[in-house]
Amino acid sequence: MQSISLISSLPNQPHHLAIPFYDKGLSTPERVAEPSVQELATFGAKSKIGSVARLPYKNGALVLIGAGSSLSPRDFAAAAARAAISDVPMVVSLPGATEADVTGLAEGLNLGPATNTDYKAQKDNLVFHILVEEELKDLNIDSNIAITDIIRDIREIINLPANDLYPESLAAKARVLCSALPIDIDIWDEAKLEQERCGGILSVGRGSVRPPRLVKLSYRGGGKHLALVGKGITFDTGGLSLKPAESMVGMKYDMAGAATILGAIAAIARLGLKVDVTAYLCIAENMPSGQATRPGDVIRIRNGKSVEVLNTDAEGRLVLADGLSLAQETNPDHIIDVATLTGAATIALGNRYAGVMGHGLAVEMVKAAAQSSEELVWEMPLPEELRPLLDSDLADIANVKIGNRAGGMLVGGHFLAEFVSPETSWAHLDIAGPANNDGAPYSVVPKGASGVMIRTLVETARTLAL
Numbered sequence: 001m002q003s004i005s006l007i008s009s010l011p012n013q014p015h016h017l018a019i020p021f022y023d024k025g026l027s028t029p030e031r032v033a034e035p036s037v038q039e040l041a042t043f044g045a046k047s048k049i050g051s052v053a054r055l056p057y058k059n060g061a062l063v064l065i066g067a068g069s070s071l072s073p074r075d076f077a078a079a080a081a082r083a084a085i086s087d088v089p090m091v092v093s094l095p096g097a098t099e100a101d102v103t104g105l106a107e108g109l110n111l112g113p114a115t116n117t118d119y120k121a122q123k124d125n126l127v128f129h130i131l132v133e134e135e136l137k138d139l140n141i142d143s144n145i146a147i148t149d150i151i152r153d154i155r156e157i158i159n160l161p162a163n164d165l166y167p168e169s170l171a172a173k174a175r176v177l178c179s180a181l182p183i184d185i186d187i188w189d190e191a192k193l194e195q196e197r198c199g200g201i202l203s204v205g206r207g208s209v210r211p212p213r214l215v216k217l218s219y220r221g222g223g224k225h226l227a228l229v230g231k232g233i234t235f236d237t238g239g240l241s242l243k244p245a246e247s248m249v250g251m252k253y254d255m256a257g258a259a260t261i262l263g264a265i266a267a268i269a270r271l272g273l274k275v276d277v278t279a280y281l282c283i284a285e286n287m288p289s290g291q292a293t294r295p296g297d298v299i300r301i302r303n304g305k306s307v308e309v310l311n312t313d314a315e316g317r318l319v320l321a322d323g324l325s326l327a328q329e330t331n332p333d334h335i336i337d338v339a340t341l342t343g344a345a346t347i348a349l350g351n352r353y354a355g356v357m358g359h360g361l362a363v364e365m366v367k368a369a370a371q372s373s374e375e376l377v378w379e380m381p382l383p384e385e386l387r388p389l390l391d392s393d394l395a396d397i398a399n400v401k402i403g404n405r406a407g408g409m410l411v412g413g414h415f416l417a418e419f420v421s422p423e424t425s426w427a428h429l430d431i432a433g434p435a436n437n438d439g440a441p442y443s444v445v446p447k448g449a450s451g452v453m454i455r456t457l458v459e460t461a462r463t464l465a466l
Helices: 037-042 073-083 099-111 142-159 167-178 190-195 199-205 251-271 316-329 343-349 361-372 384-390 408-417 454-465
Strands: 003-007 015-022 052-057 060-068 090-093 127-131 183-188 213-220 225-236 276-286 297-300 306-309 334-339 354-359 377-379 426-430
Touching: 003 099, 015 052, 015 073, 037 052, 060 073, 073 090, 073 099, 090 099, 099 127, 099 142, 142 167, 142 251, 142 454, 167 183, 167 213, 167 225, 167 251, 167 276, 183 251, 190 199, 190 213, 199 276, 199 297, 199 316, 213 251, 213 316, 225 251, 225 316, 225 454, 251 276, 251 334, 251 454, 276 316, 306 316, 316 334, 316 408, 334 361, 334 454, 343 354, 343 408, 354 361, 354 408, 361 377, 361 426, 361 454, 384 408, 408 426
Parallel strands: 003 127, 015 060, 015 090, 090 127, 225 276, 225 334, 334 426, 354 377
Antiparallel strands: 052 060, 183 213, 213 276, 297 306, 354 426
């Protein structure tokens, strides 16, 4: 957690003062003497978004953050946080900021810095102050900080290597994260999964010495019922349909969907929103072995449908099928599933947009919530002509069409739709692209796990609670 506070005047101790630098020049508080054009040029101040320049200042340094023609307060603060020096307090200033701007600043300061890790030396805790007008100094930003703290916790979990994060340990981390919150937790081991007929999760986890788990989390705030389902493949080798070596790098992130809904229900409970939420974390490790599911095997999902597994590397949809079936049984008002489902999603949408598809009101709700949360989603279709690709001569449905590479994200969506009633309000989020960032930091996203879609899911719950 970062240390963030509101101040109505500059502190006396040495500090950094971060101010946005726009195409049209510097926007500074009246109490700061505006640097000259020569000073700006000497120290390389540029308006390119995210650029950083430091000028000597009486109590430390004036930090200019490139803002282009416009930059949201959240993204400005994130860039400022990444420019901070750990042992010197950072003061961020956005003249004329509104309440919404200040909450955005707080979120950016907490989400912008690099994610902590236990595997290397840590920076000292960063201290941030937000410079506000006198009338805003008593503004309560605790709820915003609470959400971003949870996102940072989830990022740390997602970044863990698979030797330390496996089905049992991920279930344990879910228990710890929810222990102080009004959330009931039920963890199903392999025996319980067998008893509950969760053939998809069991088939994916069969090849690993570390057996699968399903974690059911329940929060009852009253009101509409939202069901969340997340793919939690703690490592994906592809199973017997083994991935090439280079494609396995980064497969520790294949549990990001389950981690996302864990973070969402934790944040919703922390905020005390008046909505009922049930979350299903479908967790397995996809490994090859003498016990692993073979291409051509037929399995049976919780809802009774049989699946011919033609590619064991299309495993995420198999674990989600059980989770969606369980969610459907409770007849919720809306179902949303989140998964790093297909590489095809990154081919279609790149690395920053999540694909959303489904039917009913849930799709529009997710799109509106994402826009409000400044997260990127793009609606994708479920074309009827693609569904026959999943026909099987042996079972009710196949998990892939061997040899077909067209519309892979959409075909995956069609498979999932088989486990949700056509009348159900359902949205599927494919976060394969934005779940982790292997490039330079941008917006509020550091390198590594992004925690993307947690804010969108919380905002969706807020809408339902109205």
